[in-house]
Amino acid sequence: MAGVWFDELSVGQRFEHPIRRTVTETDNVLFTAMTHNPALLHLDEEYMKGTQFGQRIVNSAFTLGLMVGISVGDTTLGTAVANLGWDEVRFPKPLFHGDTIHVVSEVLELRDSKSRPDQGIVVFLHQAFNQHDELVASCKRSGLQRRRPQ
Numbered sequence: 001m002a003g004v005w006f007d008e009l010s011v012g013q014r015f016e017h018p019i020r021r022t023v024t025e026t027d028n029v030l031f032t033a034m035t036h037n038p039a040l041l042h043l044d045e046e047y048m049k050g051t052q053f054g055q056r057i058v059n060s061a062f063t064l065g066l067m068v069g070i071s072v073g074d075t076t077l078g079t080a081v082a083n084l085g086w087d088e089v090r091f092p093k094p095l096f097h098g099d100t101i102h103v104v105s106e107v108l109e110l111r112d113s114k115s116r117p118d119q120g121i122v123v124f125l126h127q128a129f130n131q132h133d134e135l136v137a138s139c140k141r142s143g144l145q146r147r148r149p150q
Contacts, residue, residue, distance in 0.1 A: 011108065019103075103129075
């Protein structure tokens with residue numbers, strides 16, 4: 001088990017996740033097609049040449065999923081009960097094909113579950129940066145996490 005038990009977490013604890021990921025055109029087109037998102041932003045290179053970006057941008061839902069997914073191995077793998085929600089999801093800069101992201105997570109809040117004494121609620125701040133260390137995505141993620149078994 002790679003994740004961390006609820007009672008091993010502390011507010012302010014940071015995780016600089018070692019997994020880095022270069023996003024490919026295939027990632028973007030496949031995810032966009034699988035989610036039935038026909039936005040020209042993700043699929044039409046010629047259309048995007050006439051925009052401020054000049055090229056297709058990566059689907060933000062893929063960026064969000066990848067950012068959270070990269071965090072799982074170090075934080076919640078084997079210790080999560082449920083994902084409770086994502087708040088304050090932001091994409092301050094676009095992600096492009098060929099960009100490589102790395103992710104940093106921080107524990108913002110910890111509180112006991114009122115109905116489940118063997119679990120607690122954790123709020124993480126996840127941040128994804130491109131290869132230029134520019135913030136491309138962030139969110140707060142709330143989850144129900146197991147305590148270390150007695």
